[in-house]
Every structure is written in C-alpha cells, then in structure tokens.
Amino acid sequence: MFRALFTATALLLASPAFAAFQSDRITVTTEGSGSDVVLVHGLASTTRVWKGTVERVPGHRYHLVQIAGMGANPPGGNAQGALIAPVAEEIARYIREEKLGKPAVIGHSMGGTIAMMVAARHPESVGRLMVVDMSPFVGAMFGGPNATADSVRPIADAMRARSAKATPEDRERERKATITSMIDTESERAGPIEDGLASDPNAVANAFSELIVTDLRPELASIKAPTEVLYVTPKGAPFTDAQMDEMYKAAFANLDGVKLERVPNSAHFIMLDQPDVFADKVKAFLGN
DSSP states (O other): HHHHHHHHHHHHHHSGGGGGGOOOSEEEEEEEEEEEEEOOTTOOOOOGGGGHHHHSOSSEEEEEEEESSSSSSSOGGSSOOOOHHHHHHHHHHHHHHHTTOOOOOOEHHHHHHHHHHOOOOOOOGOOOEEEEEEESSSSHHHOOOTTTTTHHHHHHHHHHHHHHOOOOOHHHHHHHHHHHHHOGGGGGGHHHHHHHHHHHHHHHHHHHHHHHHHHGGGGGOOOOEEEEEOOOOOTTOOOOHHHHHHHHHTTTTTTTEEEEEESOOOOSHHHSHHHHHHHHHHHHHHTO
C-alpha cells in the first residue's frame, strides 16, 4: 500500500502540473509569505533594486522577476528581437501557471511598461497595478507631444545603430553617466552601475528601441486593476514640477481612476533615493 502511494505521489510530482515554471526570457524567485506581489525591474537592471522595499514591507509573498539579458544573466530568448512584449506575455503566463489569482504588480521604468502591458492585455491577471516613474509612451519624450510610434521609429533605429557601434569604453562611460543622473544618492549607485555594465548590449539596445516606439496610451482603457503611478521630475529636465504633473495627467488620460503622485527630492530610482517614502507608498498601495 505504502509503495503504491509513494509511486502515485512520485508520478504526480513529475507531472506538468507540479513542474517548476520554465522560461528562456525570465526567471522568478520568491521571498516572504502573504498576499502575492510581482516585482518587475527596469532596463539594464536586476531584482536587487527591490531589496530594500521587500525588507521594509513584510507580510507579502514577493515574486521577483529577473529579465534575461539584464545584469549578469544570459540573454536567452531575449538575445535578439523584441523583448518587452514577449516578457510581458511570460509574466502573464507565470501568473496563470502558478495560479496566483490576481496579484499586485509593481514595475519600475521599463518594468512599468511591462506591468502596464500585462494589466492591459491580461486584465484578469492583475489585482492592483503600480507604475514607478514610467509614461505609457516614452516616445513623446523624444518626439514631442504630437509624436507617434511611427514618427519616433527613426530615432529609435538611430539609437540602436549607435549602440551597436559603441565600444566597451563608450558603454561604461555612458552607463555611469546615466546612473549618476538617475540616482541622487551616491552610495546607491554602485549596484545599478554594475548591473548595467554586466547587461547584454544587444538585449539592452533592442529593448530601449522597442520602448521608444511602444505606445500604450490606447490600451490603458483595458486596464481594470486600480492603478497608482509614482513619478519624479527628472534631474536636469527642462520641465517644472507643474508641467510634469500635466504631462503625466495627459499621458494617463485614458485610464479611469488612476492615482498620479509626484515624489519630490528623488531621481528615477525612487526606491533607492527615497526608500522610506517609497516603502510607505507601497504599504498604502498593498493595504498594509
């Protein structure tokens, strides 16, 4: 009897229903216990950006999504071609296959774009959505208020071509300058710089190009999850706080009930520049 029970159990555990989630585009690790929260990092970044948030906001089971090709992670399926849309589909598949129900999803920067995609294209998969410093159409920052995906495509193609010609020294110099502008807190820059330098150049260039031409504004109406957007006025940007507020208001006009909040005294990585403030926002968002 016990032998039969053991055999049956072994067969069940070997079945697809019990198989670990497999993907050549993302890996997911979990921390903590409680309600499910999916965390998605940004371009040329890794899950390390969420460390302080996970520590400061206990009581949840965090699903930390690591995108292949970002940081010292082999690019896998993200080595060539589109990255953002396929990764969004993989996250939706992860939520479905792991039977998470309708978890909260928090995405930073490019991860915010991915989170919006999941919520818009799989509205049944997301219970709450937080977007951290990301507009639904980055192309407007390059092509102006009347920009379209088609009008900024030449810009995206030119930037990708420029990236392909960059030397390792060029990339190191650019990555350090970029992170310096995106993180005000000097002591927090080393990790993101390391992750950026370790990221696969092709995956980063392709993802950035894809990001520029991705316009999610028409899809926002499909998002059914309560949504909160945290943003900053970029350091050195030719915009006042009031102008930035109006830009975000216009960008998210198609999403009913969205909560928009600008976080002062912070650059792009809000969770690193204002960790306690960010943690408080996340606690309120998750209903702690």
